[in-house]
Amino acid sequence: MTALFPFDLPAASAVYATLMIVTFAIHLLAAQFLLGGSAYLAWRGLVAPAGDSVLRKLFVDWLPFAMGVTITLGVAPLLFVQILDQQGFYTANLLLFHRWMAVLPVLIVAFYLLYVQKGSTRIREHALFGRALPAVVFSCVAFVGFSWSENHLLSLDRGVWSSFYASARWFYPAPELLPRALMMLAASLPGLAIVATLLLRGRPQEERHAAATTLRGLLILGAVVAIGCGLWTGSATYREVRAASTPWLWLAGLGALTATVFGALHLARNPKLALLSWTVSLLGIGGAREARRWGALPTDTVVEHHERAWTVGGFGVFVFFAIVATVALAFLGRRVRTELRATVK
């Protein structure tokens, strides 16, 4: 029996691909909160600019930190992609040139505006700024996510690199880009709903109750649309790597379905089950994504590169400090939680 991808790869490639899948899934959860939260605020800004609902307050409060966390968590997959497919990633970066580099000022603008939004009730309730500011933030966040998808697809499509360079274009409108972007946007809603429910846990009963129906609705709507878009893109694009990607696509679909069922039944009471299922779904997305990448790579060259990279050393130190950092964060988190509970009492 053939092992599941990436465990059927040579050891070094399997390690890097596994780390990529895991770290990407974690990053994706944070990114979903950021994208979904900014989409919710933009929508609220348009339809009901006045007044702070529980969710609006929650997202305005947490999104600036979520952006920092998303960027920080994105560094790990950014690192591993440079081992997995250095040439592809660098080439896509270079081909998209200024358009790609634009994600950086756009991130800074979004970060600044998130703090403006958080810091001033007057601006939030202003007739124009109250609508425009969340819309601009959402556009910035969506642009960054869209650019990453574009970059990723261009990195896979090695056959177009030379003609793309000759044309000096800055956009790569791959046919799957739009359904893929729609899937990512829809999939951000369940992630948002689950994380938001967890963040609301310390809040008064009436606040949690007020938000519960909306969150459950967002979760179900997002999951259904994401599964639909996933089927749309997946049926066409994963055909060539069916054997490697099928188990991961199943995992993604089943995880999403289970999260939807748990969410529909008792999201507010026990969000951890939905979180667990959703994390499985994100791992599925990550696995399918890497299986597809692997199908596009010049295997001999990259396997040799991975094996050479694996021999350089330092993995033991990384594991040691990963344990130290986890223990430190757990200790600090527990201590802060204990004191916060004491002040609430």
Add this chain to the structure above:
Amino acid sequence: MGDFAFYPIQDYGPLMKGLAIGGLGIFHVFLAQFAIGAGFVLCLLQWRAWKRGDELARRFLDGFFTVLVLVSFVLGAVTGVAMWFTSIQVSPRTIGMMIDEFHWVWATEWLFFGVEVAAGYAFYRYRNRLTDSTRMLLLVAYSVAGWMSLFWINGILSWQLTPGEWLLSGGVWDGFFNPSFWPSLLYRTFAAATIAALVAILVVHVLRNPDGGPATREDKTRLIRSLSILFLPTAAMPLLGLWYLATIPEDSRSWLLGGSPAMSMFLAGAVATSTALGVYAVVGLFARKLYVNVGTAALLVGLAFVATGAGEFVREGSRKPYTVREVLFSNSLTREDVDRMRREGSAHRDPYPIREEVPDSQLELGARVMRLQCSVCHTMDGANGMLHLVGPWQTDQMRMNIAKLQHTKPFMPPFAGNAEELEALVQYLSWHRAGRPAEWRAEDLADVLVRNQIWLDEAGTAPGRAHQKADGR
């Protein structure tokens, strides 16, 4: 040419690629060093608030300064990623080699950055609801994690100039704990403390009283005095600078000490501003406890930025003609690449076309050679422009000077191509110099190529300074 990866190199027009990475790098280093040094400032103030009941320190800590730290570490993170992306745009092979050799070190640095962000944000968000001991714990975690991220990245950056034993062993720790690791780490640590303390002194001037009015001069003076202890290590920076200079390669040192006028000027600028700043900080602020008004504080922060910028320029520039000493030349070619390209040619297998309209295939080859070998540091007619540099040279002189490039200018890498490619580059530059006419007739090639080959053989492929030493010149 087996596994040589060609990349689609972009044209920045009149802007030199180094300007992009240099400008961003200085901004990032200043922000990152501020965020690291701010950890020391925060710990110092929290200690005073906790152990000495200093409410002024607590007010300052909990107020604007904490927000500034938060903003700086998020902007530090964004500009850090920006450095990564810009490095890819400028020199993908260099950043690729750094990743290949040190990805676990980078991953370890990321862990500490994660702790820094979590501890910093927990303090920012919950500081008013926590006990003093927990506040201190969070700030110590923030500070240690911030400094550790410097520790890890410093090993990678200093390896680029002084790879030390790594050249023989290839071992990651031989490269990491390289000859300039410790002086560089200590220097950056003290610089971080100084920058953060200076920014804090500037921020003191926006401190408000509990009633909302501006803080009194006495309060400001007291805070400035509390912060001035962070300037004390500045006194050791000249010695650390000398230690650093002693560890770098002889030829790099010679660029800084007169060999390259531009780099010597930048070094002089960095030394002058750092000295002025250091003397004022140690003598004026620490020893004599002077008060600093807002204008002077802003000027001191500005000086620190200038000193950081000049220092980073010197550090980057002193690596010439390498980006990784002894391994990767400034144009991202290895010694092995140069040897092979001398035999097989460099650019004819480049799959990316030339976008510029050129009259013939020789000029097209010349454009490819320019793109592959020169464009990372040079533009055609803008910053560090080729036309300005070769302007006074006659065609034959240009052939010989480029063939023997590493001897013409020892901070340049050797030309990496065969006689035809050398000629193609010379013709391409001459065509541009002539105003890009619609038709271009090259000289009779046979004699020229023989002469080019002789010059290339005479030059060899070893870097210039090493060649001169071998010849006893």
